[in-house]
Amino acid sequence: MLYLVGLGLSDETDITVRGLEVVKKASRVYLEAYTSILLVDQSVLEAYYGRSIVVADREMVESNSDEILRDAQTEDVAFLVVGDPFGATTHTDLVLRARELSIPIQTIPNASIMSAIGGCGLQLYNFGQTVSMVFFLDNWRPASFYDRIKENRAIGLHTLVLLDIKVKEQSLENMARGRRIYEPPRYMTVGQCAQQMLEVEEDKKEGIYGPDSLAIGAARVGGKTEKFVAGTLKQLCDADDLLGPPLHSLVLLGSRAHELERDYARDFAIDKDTWDKAWSEQYGKQ
């Protein structure tokens, strides 16, 4: 059996009881560690599970899945995924390959940022499609998120923006020389995301959102140190200190927002007067 086990969002105790039972008895345990991270180290997980874990990077999952799936027709293999196995990313290829090999599959779901973000006070029913934001480079500024946000905003919906993480990156020089030396991991902050969003609006000038649009920055959602900061995109460009360490996410408000959402999220506002003013001008109209 291939078990896809969600680990939840924060630390080693966020696994479900059922998931923990599977991890303890599986023949081999892999940890997918390139689309998200827990807030604790691998060693903490290993101590907690009482066993060793193989960290599966993107290359392993995408190019060497048969090693992960080896003998899973008769043995139990646990493939651990931060959040929910079908949360922000799916492992469709791995499951399709397991099916080809006649390996039975069972999923053990867990919390995902896509539902836990509801802790910011916005109703999940009022969210449109989720988008991703990557680190811009000088000559590479992918802005497909902008058209998606435009679609959501056109019908008054909120947008969850998931922020880039970079793990196991090589510098160009190390890559050219074939040196397996990796840069420290990087996690996009709400400030960087808000800044990139405003830059793209500045380029495109379609008026989909602007410096005065309301948004909520979220940090370490689902964890004991979860933190939300609400304000305008302009304010959120400088709110990283308030939010603290990674992981960060951002929600851009849609105009269909309800008064209860306003009241709930207002508690997180950097400046309640700015929040109230922006709200009364732009939101709750539908």
Next chain:
Amino acid sequence: MLYLVGLGLSDETDITVRGLEVVKKASRVYLEAYTSILLVDQSVLEAYYGRSIVVADREMVESNSDEILRDAQTEDVAFLVVGDPFGATTHTDLVLRARELSIPIQTIPNASIMSAIGGCGLQLYNFGQTVSMVFFLDNWRPASFYDRIKENRAIGLHTLVLLDIKVKEQSLENMARGRRIYEPPRYMTVGQCAQQMLEVEEDKKEGIYGPDSLAIGAARVGGKTEKFVAGTLKQLCDADDLLGPPLHSLVLLGSRAHELERDYARDFAIDKDTWDKAWSEQYGKQ
């Protein structure tokens, strides 16, 4: 402290380790039991937790929240919610009231249908807003879901449809006579949902979807007996036997669907030829 504890989707072992620790040590434990249900009885939960639970119905949560929150400034109160505390429904009022009473709040997230539905093979990034479907009555056929689906379909997105459950309902006669006698719980099936969707399209005739539109029926998502059945809405009207017992949900496909989604979900098709034909005519165009 008020703890909002997600229980996950299926049985007593779907609680997280952190959640279980909270339940075991809290002064009082409430179970919200009117927006969703687990697949196990309260007695199973009580035996597993080693303590008694107060079932909180809608009336208690909405009208008597101060009893739930009593002394939570100094004691720990656990409020258990099936799925994720911020999943399909929120408990905004309870949290706002707790804030008024200066009660600290902590959320322990868990799996939600809104991410676990990804197990059907459709990418969560391609979902628009989630809608709800209620049991129609002869003279009450609320169809606001139709306009929401229209918005999602206009931009090619999938729609998750959450299905009505009725617990602790009184017959009109018992209500009139003030008798606290309740009808057996009712859970909408995929077949009933698909039928009601087609009836509303028949009324409105906007061509938002039709009998040949593809959808996926889902049963007991996240549980050991999870089951997906894919087909046209017409086929799904008669697929309840294949799906088995509650809870059910339905996903209506959007045209932006990707080939990988087709391949993954095709495995669940009632009839693969019908699936392929409908797909090639209507999907994967964007």
